Amino acid sequence: MPARAKLPGLRRAAATCRGCPLHGPASQTVFGAGDAKAPLVLVGEQPGDQEDRKGHPFVGPAGHVLNRALEEAGIDPERTYVTNAVKHFKFEHVPERGKRRIHKPPNLRELSACRPWLAAELALIDPEVLVALGASAGKALLGSSFRVTKQRGVLLPCPAIGDYQGRGDCLVATIHPSAVLRADDREAVFAGLVSDLRVAVRALDSQP
Numbered sequence: 487m488p489a490r491a492k493l494p495g496l497r498r499a500a501a502t503c504r505g506c507p508l509h510g511p512a513s514q515t516v517f518g519a520g521d522a523k524a525p526l527v528l529v530g531e532q533p534g535d536q537e538d539r540k541g542h543p544f545v546g547p548a549g550h551v552l553n554r555a556l557e558e559a560g561i562d563p564e565r566t567y568v569t570n571a572v573k574h575f576k577f578e579h580v581p582e583r584g585k586r587r588i589h590k591p592p593n594l595r596e597l598s599a600c601r602p603w604l605a606a607e608l609a610l611i612d613p614e615v616l617v618a619l620g621a622s623a624g625k626a627l628l629g630s631s632f633r634v635t636k637q638r639g640v641l642l643p644c645p646a647i648g649d650y651q652g653r654g655d656c657l658v659a660t661i662h663p664s665a666v667l668r669a670d671d672r673e674a675v676f677a678g679l680v681s682d683l684r685v686a687v688r689a690l691d692s693q694p
Contacts (some may be wrong), residue, residue: 506599518569525611531622540574551663559683571626571629605648620662639682
């Protein structure tokens with residue numbers, strides 16, 4: 487972890503990270519992106535197949551869902567910063583699915599290995615509000631006892647991670663946008679995601 491580096495320096499350093507085995511099969515490190523002075527930071531789980539290939543977070547199908555949800559909630563995507571709790575794509579090959587790479591959720595070791603990068607991003611941006619997208623992001627920020635089904639859609643205390651000290655009750659947890667794509671009733675699940683994001687909007691509006 488480079489000392490006193492800005493976001494570009496962190497991005498360059500993260501590209502050579504060997505902190506856990508995920509760097510081996512992944513195509514590249516996928517660092518965060520967006521407004522370096524964003525009042526809102528969204529933290530997902532890990533890059534997916536398209537993100538791994540393109541080197542940019544949330545550019546696949548889940549990213550399109552997220553952008554649509556942000557706009558419906560009244561959030562300008564250009565004024566956000568998006569990143570992931572884990573910076574490498576974790577996957578497996580399933581023989582009956584040919585060459586397709588199937589997503590696997592990161593374990594606690596992998597979340598812990600990437601936590602210093604996430605902490606450094608948050609310390610530099612110092613957002614007013616954080617949104618945890620899904621269970622893995624919530625665990626990376628709040629610990630292994632986090633449960634998105636029990637803690638979504640309400641303001642939670644922002645955690646202190648590394649040099650990032652948070653701003654009181656400023657974290658909102660919700661589902662990962664990919665959950666919308668897997669749902670039987672996509673319209674209802676998408677509406678729930680938008681509703682949770684509106685909690686973040688109200689938190690932003692209440693900031694001095």
